[in-house]
Amino acid sequence: MFENLSERLSQSLRNIGGRGRLTDDNIKETLREVRMALLEADVALPVVKEFIAKVKQRAVGTEVNKSLTPGQVFVKIVQSELEAAMGEANVPLNLNTQPPAVILMAGLQGAGKTTSVGKLAKYLKERHKKKVMVVSADVYRPAAIKQLETLAQQTEVEFFPSDTSQKPVDIAQAAIAQAKKQFVDVVLVDTAGRLSIDEDMMQEIQQLHASIKPIETLFVVDSMTGQDAANTAKAFNDALPLTGVVLTKTDGDARGGAALSIRHITGKPIKFLGVGEKNDALEPFHPDRVASRILGMGDVLSLVEEVERKVDKDKAEKVARKVMKKGQFSLEDFRDQLAQMRDMGGMMGLMDKLPGMGKMSDQIKGQMDDKMTSRMEAIINSMTAQERHHPDVIKGSRKRRIAAGSGVQVQDVNKLLKQFQQMQKMMKKMKGGGMKKMMRGMGGKLPPGSFPGG
Structure with a gap:
């Protein structure tokens, strides 16, 4: 998400970020580029106008002139106004x-x-x-x-359970009554998809709302419809007292206009982002973290939370102990690492959250795509247990068998084995206290600031 916007904004703000002095001219030029970037991202025009006016007011004021690094201060202003446009802080569900x-x-x-x-x-x-407890009040679509x-x-x-012969109000009331008996904490009521112009359907959901008095009324909208998402959210908000928005399909939306428009147009917070097809691909919406991602600064906090939640700590510690003690690292360990990476949204999902990754060339990104990690997993799965623990035995005929079993070429198997050998060498260096020595050695070859405290 925000790929195109991030690219455009990062470039124009990089140009001004290095300036020792800001003038009306270079502020005007940068704001023009920012305006174009937002419009191309399908952000609603009133939102763009207000955003630019606020940034300009702050940039031309004393806030920038008194600073020793005015270019950097300008970038901070853009970041804080992006946060303000999207709602400043995460608004959790009210339960x-x-x-x-x-x-x-x-x-x-x-x-x-x-x-x-x-x-x-x-x-x-x-x-x-x-x-x-979940219940469907969509009596028009049995498939739902x-x-x-x-x-x-x-x-x-x-x-x-519910069926198409029932009325939505009766279904929801029966579900809530059953939930009380079963000591359920939360009841999620799914409703029929409707068009905002469909008067009968809108009356039906208004009656349902009045009958069950939900504590949260969430509007689910496809982010790929851009500023139209904000407009339909407004139409629903006029008919229902919405408490928040769930923005779906953000993984397929490179523009991000909906996220920047919804809060301004509806006055309602985005509470969640749908970030993929899997059941766990739902993230709470944090405007500050999203603003940071838009400006190519990464989202380390979300990454840390994801690692905490999804990484099997016991397995990771076991591998770490084995590496530190014996310098051993098998293809099975390598496969587990790839699987955990996949569970966290794949290589590209991780890279999006790392600072500075927006500046990486497309060629490098292409070498690190998620198809590659899936291919590597398939190759390792096609090996026998002996081959995974003793890759030295993998020669000609075995390579051909593994390639055929995983649907790849022999050169792909060779490439994986070569990458694994390099990784094994690195792991052997970590044996004992080798990790510190290796870091020190690498530190001398890397630019200042590459490691913490560097």
């Missing part, structure tokens, strides 16, 4: 009510609403330790009820 807390999910057809219900159920169960039942099974949460 502070007599259980069960009812969350109503509304949205357009095809926005990813039912999938988001499944993701949110998993999020609440795993990260907030809540007992969750079946889809939610499947998602409930996958995420191991309660599912309240």
Whole structure:
């Protein structure tokens, strides 16, 4: 997400960031570039106008002139105004009510609403330790009820059955009554996808809302519709008292206009981002972290949280102990590392959160794509246990068998073995106290600041 915007903004702000002195002319030129970048990202025009006016007001004022590094201060101003446009801080779900807390999910057809219900159920169960029930009040699409039942099974949460002969209000009320009996903490109510211009459907959801009085009413919207996402959110907000927005399909949206427009146009916070197809691909929305990512500064906090959550610490410690003690590192260990990387959104997902990665060339990024890690995993899976622990035995006929088994060429197997040998050499150097020596050795060859304290 924000790929195009990040590229454009980073470039124009890099140019001004190194300036020792700011003049009206170079501020004007940079703001023109920022304005174009935002418009190309499909940010709504009123949002762009207000954003530029605020940055200009602060940049021309004393805030910049008194600074020793005015270029850097200008970049900070842009960053803080990006945060302000998106809402400044994360707004968590409000579950502070007599259980069960009812969350109503509304949205357009095809926005990813039912999938988001499944993701949110998993999020609440795993990260907030809540007992969750999901129910579908979509009586127009039997497939939606079946889809939610499947998602409930996958995420191991309660599912309240419903069918197309029932009324949405009756379904929701029965589910809440059942949830009270089962001591459920949160009930997620999925509704039929509707068009904002469909008067009958809008009346139906208004009646449903009045009947169950949800503590949260979330509008699910596809980020790839750009500023249209903000406009449809406004139409729904006029009909329903929305409490927040879930922005879906952000992994396929290189522009990011919706994220920058929604708060301004609806006055409602974005609470979650859908960042992929998997059940756990839902992230709380942090405007400060997103602003940092847009400006190519990475998002280390989210990365650390993800590592904490998804890395198997026991397995990682076991490998670390083995490497430190014996200098051993097998292809099986290598495969586990690749699998954990995949669970954290793959190589590109990790790189997006690292500072300065936006400046990397496309050629280098191309060498680190997620297809490559999947291919490497497939090659290792096609080996026998003996081959994984003793790769030296992998010669001609074995290479051909492994290549055929994993659907790759023999040269791909050779490439993996070569990369693994290099990694093994590095691991052997870490044996005992070798890690410190190696870091010291590398520190002398790297530019200042490459390592902490460097």
